[in-house]
Amino acid sequence: MIRFEDVSKSYPDGTEAVRGFTLEAPTGCTTVLVGSSGCGKTTLLRMVNRMVDPTSGIVWIDDENVAEVPPVPLRRRIGYVMQNAGLLPHRLVIDNIATVPLLNGVPKAEAHRRASELMELVGLEPRMGKRYPDQLSGGQQQRVGVARGLAADPNILLMDEPFGAVDPLVRADLQAELLRIQRELHKTILFVTHDIAEALALGDQIVILAKGARIAQTGTPQEVVAEPADSFVADFLGLGRGSLDLHLRETPTGTLVLDAHGRPAGRLVGESRTDATA
Amino acid sequence: MTWVLANLQLIGSRTVSHLLLAVPAIVLSFVLALPLGWIANRFRWSRATLLSAAGLLYAIPSLPLFVVLPTILGFGVRDRLNVIVALTLYGIALMVRSAADALASVGAPVVLSSTALGYSAASRFFQVELPLAGPVLLAGLRVVAVSTISLVTVSSLLGVDNLGLLFVDGFQRGILAEVLTGIVATVLLALIVDGLLVLLGRLLMPWTAVRR
Numbered sequence: 001m002i003r004f005e006d007v008s009k010s011y012p013d014g015t016e017a018v019r020g021f022t023l024e025a026p027t028g029c030t031t032v033l034v035g036s037s038g039c040g041k042t043t044l045l046r047m048v049n050r051m052v053d054p055t056s057g058i059v060w061i062d063d064e065n066v067a068e069v070p071p072v073p074l075r076r077r078i079g080y081v082m083q084n085a086g087l088l089p090h091r092l093v094i095d096n097i098a099t100v101p102l103l104n105g106v107p108k109a110e111a112h113r114r115a116s117e118l119m120e121l122v123g124l125e126p127r128m129g130k131r132y133p134d135q136l137s138g139g140q141q142q143r144v145g146v147a148r149g150l151a152a153d154p155n156i157l158l159m160d161e162p163f164g165a166v167d168p169l170v171r172a173d174l175q176a177e178l179l180r181i182q183r184e185l186h187k188t189i190l191f192v193t194h195d196i197a198e199a200l201a202l203g204d205q206i207v208i209l210a211k212g213a214r215i216a217q218t219g220t221p222q223e224v225v226a227e228p229a230d231s232f233v234a235d236f237l238g239l240g241r242g243s244l245d246l247h248l249r250e251t252p253t254g255t256l257v258l259d260a261h262g263r264p265a266g267r268l269v270g271e272s273r274t275d276a277t278a
Numbered sequence: 279m280t281w282v283l284a285n286l287q288l289i290g291s292r293t294v295s296h297l298l299l300a301v302p303a304i305v306l307s308f309v310l311a312l313p314l315g316w317i318a319n320r321f322r323w324s325r326a327t328l329l330s331a332a333g334l335l336y337a338i339p340s341l342p343l344f345v346v347l348p349t350i351l352g353f354g355v356r357d358r359l360n361v362i363v364a365l366t367l368y369g370i371a372l373m374v375r376s377a378a379d380a381l382a383s384v385g386a387p388v389v390l391s392s393t394a395l396g397y398s399a400a401s402r403f404f405q406v407e408l409p410l411a412g413p414v415l416l417a418g419l420r421v422v423a424v425s426t427i428s429l430v431t432v433s434s435l436l437g438v439d440n441l442g443l444l445f446v447d448g449f450q451r452g453i454l455a456e457v458l459t460g461i462v463a464t465v466l467l468a469l470i471v472d473g474l475l476v477l478l479g480r481l482l483m484p485w486t487a488v489r490r
Contacts, residue, residue, distance in 0.1 A: 046394075049394060051390075051393065051394060072396050072397075072398050073396070074396075075393070075394060075395065075396035076395070076396035080391070080394040080395065082387070082390070082391055082394070084387060085391075086387050086388060086390065086391025086392075086394075087391075088388060088391075088392065088406060088410075089388070089410065089485060090406075090409045090410055090412075090483070090485045091485075099395050100395055100396060103395070103396055103397065103401070131488075132485045132488050134485075134488065135488055148395075158394075
């Protein structure tokens with residue numbers, strides 16, 4: 001569990017990135033912080049591994065105040081995945097993945113064995129291990145980034161727009177992979193994105209942020225779409241523009257799902273489950 | 279050519295003397311310029327100050343420096359240490375800027391991600407920033423190496439043994455072949471050392487040679 005308790009961050013020049021933020025990210029769940037750029041979501045993420053220290057307030061990991069843990073060991077037990085993967089260009093892929101175990105003094109052979117397992121988990125062929133990051137595609141690099149984040153088997157995974165720089169098809173692939181991995185591993189994931197579709201696809205809990213990291217709404221994807229708290233949330237979801245409004249049309253071959261402009265968005269297959277929360 | 283063949287031993291010993299002056303100076307300027315470049319790159323006040331100072335250092339004419347330095351350091355004019363110190367100063371003057379630029383060339387995202395992974399500041403410098411600064415450092419070092427090898431010859435005017443003594447001596451005695459040998463040997467030596475540095479770079483930085 002990660003808990004933000006009345007956390008604020010202001011800078012010497014007077015800008016206030018985060019003001020009085022309180023949130024609990026439950027263990028084993030994916031919590032997505034979603035908001036426009038500059039809303040303070042990355043700042044919040046970096047408070048968890050002390051890349052940023054809050055001006056006031058406390059960040060808890062379970063019952064441990066992170067301010068009381070030295071930053072370097074803290075960071076080594078929290079996975080971190082960032083946009084463009086942030087891989088070390090001078091290290092082979094296998095060494096990139098093994099970075100944290102190697103920093104922790106795990107023998108090289110064992111760290112490499114672990115890295116190979118992770119390559120398989122994230123869907124990378126073993127021969128990719130002997131390449132340099134620049135020899136991989138953007139999507140493959142991002143998979144390496146995820147594997148590296150998982151290498152020390154952390155309980156917590158921080159993901160800062162990890163799929164922001166890849167094309168939409170690859171992004172959808174990576175999102176599906178992350179869901180699959182999460183079903184297997186049950187990490188506590190804090191995921192930052194500005195893409196509402198990504199938030200809806202990945203989050204168990206979605207936190208919609210306005211400027212200064214003000215929480216506009218917290219809820220499951222269903223709750224947020226079914227009952228937007230205010231017009232800010234509705235706008236952010238695109239409800240005002242009709243981008244989430246879908247209609248059904250019967251055709252001789254089945255039922256089509258149409259978007260607000262009458263364009264086909266998909267087809268209806270089977271009965272939808274009744275959802276208790278909806 | 280007859281002169282060269284008749285004096286192979288002399289050329290050989292002068293080449294060795296030449297290297298014994300140039301190599302320590304090249305190594306020392308690299309080792310000393312690196313922390314200076316780090317400081318120049320690290321603090322806002324220091325960049326302009328250090329880089330201007332380095333520029334001024336390089337503007338000192340070399341012959342007077344070779345003459346003045348011994349009176350400051352207490353060595354004899356022909357002492358090899360005197361020459362090495364002077365050459366090191368010029369090397370630092372060139373290398374500080376390269377070192378500062380090299381460290382600045384390391385991408386901010388890589389530094390950020392290695393911090394997030396849990397590198398301490400020191401291990402991040404030696405395992406991430408320094409290797410990634412490598413290509414620009416090497417480019418600077420190659421200039422320093424070639425310039426030092428050529429600059430060594432100035433000290434032969436004071437009678438210090440090196441390849442420059444061939445053209446000083448050849449000029450005084452009117453032996454054209456000796457003059458030419460001195461020049462060609464100095465240039466060849468610079469080219470060989472430069473080539474070795476490139477090779478060393480390939481070995482130490484294999485990732486720079488991969489096909490993208």
